[in-house]
Amino acid sequence: HGPGEGDPGVAVKTRTRTQRPPMYKVMLLNDDYTPMEFVVHVLERFFGMSHAQAFEIMLTVHKKGLAVVGVFSYEIAETKVAQVMDFARRHQHPLQCTLEKE
Numbered sequence: 430h431g432p433g434e435g436d437p438g439v440a441v442k443t444r445t446r447t448q449r450p451p452m453y454k455v456m457l458l459n460d461d462y463t464p465m466e467f468v469v470h471v472l473e474r475f476f477g478m479s480h481a482q483a484f485e486i487m488l489t490v491h492k493k494g495l496a497v498v499g500v501f502s503y504e505i506a507e508t509k510v511a512q513v514m515d516f517a518r519r520h521q522h523p524l525q526c527t528l529e530k531e
């Protein structure tokens with residue numbers, strides 16, 4: 430390296446991982462008593478699904494035992510679970526809804 434040559438040096442890039450908020454899966458569980466139409470209604474009402482989409486997810490839960498119905502921030506996920514559980518309880522259905530960290 431002579432004078433006036435300049436020093437391009439070596440590019441060393443330190444990548445800091447972008448902080449993303451932890452996300453939570455909201456899951457619906459199957460049971461033997463909650464009517465299918467009620468579950469479809471819940472998915473339309475609280476998760477903004479179309480009737481066709483809601484019916485499809487309801488059938489998945491019915492056949493597989495559970496399904497993820499949405500992924501949200503903790504606050505939203507918690508609210509969805511509370512809304513579904515309260516709605517089911519008020520209609521005396523044993524429908525269960527839970528959240529799990531992604």
Ligand code: TYC
Nearest residue numbers: 458459460463464465490491
């Ligand atoms: N298994 C219920 C029935 O046969 C229907 C059902 C679907 C219940 C999904 C809960 O999350 C559920 N009536």
